[in-house]
Amino acid sequence: EAAVTQSPRSKVAVTGGKVTLSCHQTNNHDYMYWYRQDTGHGLRLIHYSYVADSTEKGDIPDGYKASRPSQENFSLILELASLSQTAVYFCASTPGLGSYEQYFGPGTRLTVL
Amino acid sequence: GEQVEQRPPHLSVREGDSAVITCTYTDPNSYYFFWYKQEPGASLQLLMKVFSSTEINEGQGFTVLLNKKDKRLSLNLTAAHPGDSAAYFCAVKSTGGNNKLTFGQGTVLSVIP
Numbered sequence: 001e002a003a004v005t006q007s008p009r010s011k012v013a014v015t016g017g018k019v020t021l022s023c024h025q026t027n028n029h030d031y032m033y034w035y036r037q038d039t040g041h042g043l044r045l046i047h048y049s050y051v052a053d054s055t056e057k058g059d060i061p062d063g064y065k066a067s068r069p070s071q072e073n074f075s076l077i078l079e080l081a082s083l084s085q086t087a088v089y090f091c092a093s094t095p096g097l098g099s100y101e102q103y104f105g106p107g108t109r110l111t112v113l
Numbered sequence: 114g115e116q117v118e119q120r121p122p123h124l125s126v127r128e129g130d131s132a133v134i135t136c137t138y139t140d141p142n143s144y145y146f147f148w149y150k151q152e153p154g155a156s157l158q159l160l161m162k163v164f165s166s167t168e169i170n171e172g173q174g175f176t177v178l179l180n181k182k183d184k185r186l187s188l189n190l191t192a193a194h195p196g197d198s199a200a201y202f203c204a205v206k207s208t209g210g211n212n213k214l215t216f217g218q219g220t221v222l223s224v225i226p
Contacts, residue, residue, distance in 0.1 A: 041218060042216040042217055048211070048212075048213065050211070059114075100206045100212055102159075102204075104158075106156045
């Protein structure tokens, strides 16, 4: 089973500050994803990537940037954190075309004050 | 794009009773379907998957039914026990080569001993 880790697991940030959430997977998966989870909304896709050095916008990319410096690592960057970005963030990965099961990391609880 | 509606948002049943969670989707060409379980404070774990046909999959006390004609996916717990208390999410893979899944809003299931 895919191993996806996230750091930090919990973070408190100030409004207007910069936040970087990191994700690391060890199973050589091509695709990686960032979701946010809010009560009543399920999971919403922020950014994803299917190859190193390339990222794609998901359904709610505004206010977020992503970076995929290597196949194993995928970061989510909040340049100017806002109160509305308080949420739980999940990273996920999947092997590639033809395999669609996503494996999730443990999540990062972000609180913006 | 694909839209997924999941009902009910909350469900409370007594131990030993059955429970049904339903998702309806809009893209008739969707062809992979998943159910994930999220225990309180934890990440999402793949519970079951079903593919492009009217199909019943069974396992771990669950039955999944896919009705492509009605674009409906359901998760049936045959005899709920307290360990089933969790949030459940359906996810749908529709056409397109980006490996994206569209998630339902989630159902919080409470099983009362």
